[in-house]
Amino acid sequence: MKLFLMISDVIAVILSFSLAYYYRIHFDGRPYFFDPHTMNFVVLIITLVPVWLIVNVMSGLYDRAIFLYRPREYGRVIVASVVSVMALVSYAFFTGDDVFPVRIIAIYFIAISFFAIILGRELVKLINRVLIRNGIGRQKVLIVGSNEKTTEMANFLIHNIDYGYDIAGIVAKSDFLPREKCPRHFSNFNEAVEQAEVDVIIQTDNNRSEIIYDYAIEKHISYMFLPNQDRLISQLNSVEIIGGLPVIDIKITKLFGAGQFWKRLMDITGSLIGIIIALPIMTIVAIIMKIIAPKDSIFFRQIRLTKFNKEFYIYKFRSQKAEYDGLTPEQAFEKMNKPELIKKYRENGDSLDDDPRVTKIGKFIRATSLDELPQLFNVLKGDISLVGPRALIPQEINQYKKKDIILAVKSGVTGLAQVSGRRDISFEERRRLDVYYVQNWSILLDIQIIFKTIASVIFRRGAK
Known part of the structure; x- marks a missing residue:
């Protein structure tokens, strides 16, 4: 829904500017003193479309609480149009581009765009209703x-x-069952979830609410409840009115809807740029590794977990000896008859100063984080994100009680835990930071983590 609203808004903005420009040239009888190159004007506006999207996002036009209620939506559309025009006037002042050759075009645009944007949004909602009535997208x-x-x-x-x-x-x-058209009735919650396929749980009382909420998190099911006054409302939650009743929609993370779209776009762009820049470095590393150990494989593959408990193969440059492939740290230290290293490894933030599993070149590529570069291909494929909780193997993540919260988003090449001390903090602290990231995600936070990761790699802060 949000994606199609964005597409509709972009089309409406381009069309509105084109019509405003065309009307001034062909229908407004007053003389004008500029060269009417319509195509150049349209191309310029297309390049400035991101300005509208940014203003619309900041205005909340893609928030469910706004676009489902027309009075709020219409007011925000007018405000967003005016603010966008003001932004373009400022842009034209500093760059000298003729965004508005005459001021009246801006006035025409505001009037036309309001109706064009509203018309486009109503069309999207109409299509959505038709699809829902035909069973598509129902929950x-x-x-x-x-x-x-x-x-x-x-x-x-x-x-x-x-x-x-x-x-x-x-x-x-x-x-408390409805008198007519009564749906299927269950005597208890356990019976219901065993026999019924469910996308959303709506709870209207407090009975066993913690157990039901935990179940919803574990199964990645949306959970809503009708609030009592003693309930605290988190910033992640939103309130909807269904049938005159206030319903709180509980969100585990802010990373949904339009946020997922922008994060995936950033992942694709960032991974492509990273691969292009890092390809010569990866080639050199691969050649050196093959010369040093011609019989060993260059790359290391291991099953890890990402969003919704999905398994995938993570790619890295091999940094440890082949005989320990596929083993957890605990299993590897047991195999080499050094079980005393297990506790030391975990207490030291999943790291040892002189890890006996690691090869000589492995120590170098780990210290410089070069072993992580092949994960850019995982990002491009969509297995993981540039930023997110660390992708753990099943045996590791199963040790943590709040694993379902961590697995509510895609794992990442880097994350909040890595830039908060990288390997200088304990396993428990790292997982708490992962939970914090999931519950407080934002694009700005991702950008900050990426820049901090680059600085950490350059200055080798916390790398071991």
Whole structure:
């Protein structure tokens, strides 16, 4: 929905500027004193489209709480159009480009763009409603709770199919079931999740709320609850009105919707640039490794976990001896009859000053982080992101209680833990930083981590 709203806005902006320019030249009878090169003007506007997207994002035009409610949306569209025009006037002042050869074009644009943007957005919403009515994009809801709100919520969803929710079942006492068109009834929550396929859980009371919420996190199911006054509302949560009832939509992370689109775009762009820059370096490293150990493979592959517990093969330059491939640190130290190193390794932030598993060239490429460069191909493929929690092997992540929170986003080549001391902090501290990143993600935070990672690599802070 958000992606198509963005596309609609871009088309509306380009069309509005073109019409404003065309109207001034061909229909406004007053004389003008500029060369009417329409195509040059359109090309200039297309290059400045990111300005509109940035202003629209900052105005909240892609937030569900805004675009679902027309009075808010229409007001934000006007404000965003005016602010964008002011930004372009400032741009023209400093660069000398004729964005607005005459000021009246800006006035025409604001008027035309308002109607064009609104028309485009209404068309997107109409298409969305048609798709939902035809069963595309609908979500299956489990309503949990024994009170009047359960009855009210069920009746609303039954009679409002355009909302996109189908009731998969209700967990409540029989007194609180809707009288007509009653959905499937379950006596308890465990029975419901075993027998019904569910995308969203809506809870209307506090009974076992912690257990139900933990289940939703573990299964990566959306969880909503109807709040009581004693509930604290996190900045990650948003409030929707469904059938006249305030419903809090719990988010594990801010990384969803438009955020996913922008992060993936940054990953593709960043990985492509990184591969182009690093390719000569990777070639030299590969040649040296083959000369030193011609029988050993250059690359190291290992199963790691990323978003939603998905397994993938991570690529690195080989830095440890072949006989320890596929083994966890614990298994490797047991194999070499040095179990005392296990505790030391974990307490030292998953690192040893003189790790017996690592080859001589492995020490160098680890210290310089050159062993991580092949992961850029993982980023390009979409296995992981440039920034995210460290991609752990299943045996490692299973040791951590909040693993489902960490696995709510893609793992990363670098992350908050790496730039907060890299390997100078303990396993527990690193995982807590991973959880913090998931719950406080932003594009700005990703950019800061990338720059800090570059500085850490250059100055070898924390590298071992």
